[in-house]
Amino acid sequence: MQSHVRGRPPAEVAVVIVAFNSGAWLDRAITRVLESTIPVSVIVSDNGSTDGSITRVRDCWGEDDRVRIIAHGRNLGFATAVNRAIEQSDEPTVLLLNPDCEVQPETIERVLDSLRGDVRAGMAGPRVCNPDGSEQAGCRRLDPTPQRALEWAFDRPLRWLGRIPQGFNLANHPLxxxxxxVEAISGAFMLVEREAIRRVGPMDEGYFLHGEDLDWCRRFRDAGYHVLFVPDAIATHAKGTSSRGRPVRTEWHKHRGMVRYYRKFSGSALPDRLALAAASTLVWAHFLLVLPRLLVARFRVPSRAAPPAE
Structure with missing residues (x-):
């Protein structure tokens, strides 16, 4: 299934972009990907977009053999849409890229070189930055274990006791x-070896939105693979552009995914079970705390930011 025509080298990377009402960001992401310094193919795995974005993709790249669309007709969730696209590709590496994430021409090649340069690596990601150039939280991070979640929740009391909680994100650490x-990278850009996927398995479709990237990183590491952070490769992520119109639903899935992650990877010893119960309660308490703000946002006219002008 590799995209290959006479005179053009076969694609080295299948770029999977899960789309759901992604607007002009999707056009821009595809444009940037096709400017890469190595041959790539693009698979848009569409979860039932109704904003005209998929029509624009067909209009722009309908004759380009490098770009394909898999239309699911409804929202299957992120993990399921990713897995369906991977099943319909055969390039040696797969890149999961968010539709609001832009790469530089050399980004994919640099991350791919690093992935291939470490015989134990199965997955790699670049330095994912905010539009202002700062490193994005979650770009490189630790496992959000129940114990770490509790430390994060009780950050201030612990500091009063002279203990500095480690936290999850490493974005404030020197490059x-x-x-x-690292323990985990950003799900906005995950470059994965296909052979590693065969050994580890596909994304867990029990997650609908959020949490599946952490889950995959954990399973890759449990299988003995390195998860690499590549600081000299840059991707810019606008973050959350497809979910702004559904803030309550998005946050509910985010919190649900976190609880699923805790339950899946927590130990069976009593201290682990107690930490799991406490952390899960904390997650849902946090959801209830932010719910009023989410409801207000839900009934406002959605603000769907457009990509910056060229």
Whole structure:
């Protein structure tokens, strides 16, 4: 199934973009990907978009053999849409890219070189930045274990006791001089070896939205693979553009995914079970705390930011 025509080298990377009412961001993401310094193909796995974005993709790239659309007709969730696209590709590596994430021409090649340069690596990601150039939280991070979640919740009391909680995000740490193994990378850009996917398995479709990226990182590491953070490769992520119109639903799935993650990877010893119960309660308490703000946002006219002008 590789995109290949006479005179054009076969694609080295299948870029999977899960779309759901992604607007002009989707056009821009595809444009940037096709400017990459290595041959790539693009699979848009569409979860029932109704905003005309898929029509625009067909109009712009309908004759380009590098771009394909898989239309599901309804919202299957992120993990399921990813898995369906991976099943319909055969490139040696797969890149999961959010539709509001832009790459530079050399980004994919640099991350791919780092992935291939570490014989134990199964997954790699770049330095994902906010539009202002700052490193995005979650770009490189630790496992959000129940114990760490409790430390985060009780950050201030712990600091009063002279203990500094480690937290999850490493974005405020100095950048390493080169690629390093981390516990988890951003789901906005995940470059994965197909052979590693065969061994680890597809994304867990029990997650609908959020949590599946952390789950996959954990399973890759449990299988003995390195998850690499590549600091000299840059991607810019606008974050959340497809979910702004459904803030309550999005946050509910985010919190549900976190609880699923805790339950899936927590130990069976009594301290682990107690931490799991406490952290799960904390997650849902947090959801109830932010619910009023989400409801207000839900009944406002959605503000769907457009990409910056060229």
């Amino acid at each position: 390493p001089p080169g690629p390093v193994s």
